[in-house]
Amino acid sequence: DGGITQSPKYLFRKEGQNVTLSCEQNLNHDAMYWYRQDPGQGLRLIYYSQIVNDFQKGDIAEGYSVSREKKESFPLTVTSAQKNPTAFYLCASSIQGSRETQYFGPGTRLLVL
Amino acid sequence: GENVEQHPSTLSVQEGDSAVIKCTYSDSASNYFPWYKQELGKRPQLIIDIRSNVGEKKDQRIAVTLNKTAKHFSLHITETQPEDSAVYFCAATQGGSEKLVFGKGTKLTVNP
Numbered sequence: 001d002g003g004i005t006q007s008p009k010y011l012f013r014k015e016g017q018n019v020t021l022s023c024e025q026n027l028n029h030d031a032m033y034w035y036r037q038d039p040g041q042g043l044r045l046i047y048y049s050q051i052v053n054d055f056q057k058g059d060i061a062e063g064y065s066v067s068r069e070k071k072e073s074f075p076l077t078v079t080s081a082q083k084n085p086t087a088f089y090l091c092a093s094s095i096q097g098s099r100e101t102q103y104f105g106p107g108t109r110l111l112v113l
Numbered sequence: 114g115e116n117v118e119q120h121p122s123t124l125s126v127q128e129g130d131s132a133v134i135k136c137t138y139s140d141s142a143s144n145y146f147p148w149y150k151q152e153l154g155k156r157p158q159l160i161i162d163i164r165s166n167v168g169e170k171k172d173q174r175i176a177v178t179l180n181k182t183a184k185h186f187s188l189h190i191t192e193t194q195p196e197d198s199a200v201y202f203c204a205a206t207q208g209g210s211e212k213l214v215f216g217k218g219t220k221l222t223v224n225p
Contacts, residue, residue, distance in 0.1 A: 031211065040122075042202060042215040043157070050211075058212070090156065099211035100145040104156040 003027040004105035006091050011110045013078065013085060021076045021108045023091030029103075030096040032074035036060060037088040037107075046089075049074055050099070078110065086112050115140040115207040119216025127224050132193055134219045136203035137185040143205040146186045147213070148177060151200045160201075161188070193223045 004025045013019045023032065031050050035043040045058030049068040063082025068074050074093075078085045088109050092102040116139040126132050136146075144165040149157035163170045163177045163186065170177050174193075179186040186205075190197055200220050204213040 040217060042119075042217040043204075043213075044215075045212060048212065094211065100206050100213065101147065101159065101162065102213060103159065104149075106156050107154075 004091060004093055004103060006089075006105040006108050008108060009106070011108055012113050013110060014113050016080045018077055018079050019110070021078070021089055021091075021110070023074045023076065023105055024072055025093045025105075026072060027093060027095070027103075028071070029093035030071070031094045031099045032068070033092040033094075033102060034058075034064070034066065034074070034076045035090045035092065037090055043090065046076065085110055115143060115205055115214040117203060117205050117214050117216045119203050119219055121219060122217065123220045123222070125222045125224065126193055128193060128195060130193055132188075132190045132197070132221055132223075134188045134201055134203070134221070135185060136187070136205075136216050137183075138205040138214075139184065140205070140208055141181075141184065142208040144209065145206045146177070146179060147204050148175075148188050149202045149204070151202065151218075153199075157202060190221075193221075195223050195225050197221060198223045 007022045033048040034046040044060050047066040049055035065077045090107045091105040094102045119136045147162035150160045151157040161177050163179050174191050176189045200218045202218045203216040
């Protein structure tokens with residue numbers, strides 16, 4: 001999982017602002033995922049992508065958007081429509097043939113100013 | 114959809130004792146059950162996993178057991194050490210998909 005990087009480590013968002021979280025992996029993994037973690041809530045799936053140029057909504061996609069233009073990259077945009085964005089955001093990836101075995105990046109903590 | 118319940122939410126043990134964390138799942142089609150350890154502010158780390166065709170798996174001091182009939186699986190940590198202190202999450206695949214549904218976590222504290 002050392003091959004999955006997320007940036008920035010901390011991100012501050014102002015009211016009405018869209019912000020983008022970066023996730024990059026050099027593991028040649030096919031599938032990538034975004035999770036949101038709130039205290040006492042576990043991890044909840046926002047979006048996932050199995051191949052380039054394709055992605056699906058997870059359980060809490062409202063207020064978020066993603067793109068998958070390159071195999072290595074899966075950025076997440078938190079839009080102004082997400083009214084409660086303060087959380088720890090985790091990106092994960094997995095390899096074809098064992099997609100359920102997911103490895104996580106170090107996370108981005110998003111705070112609202 | 115899949116629902117994963119995890120108990121207890123907090124667990125405190127003395128160093129050297131054993132710790133057991135239990136999870137139940139609802140989807141009988143779930144076939145993969147990983148356990149993650151997350152230290153404060155860090156990423157979740159996969160520590161052990163089990164597939165539905167296996168009843169038990171062990172890796173040094175940690176083991177996982179699966180009861181498909183009862184739809185529950187458990188993490189067992191023996192000879193606990195202070196560095197085992199962390200939040201542990203169980204998860205289960207949603208049906209036959211790759212999507213994981215996570216429990217809400219157990220905060221384990223090992224007292225020296």
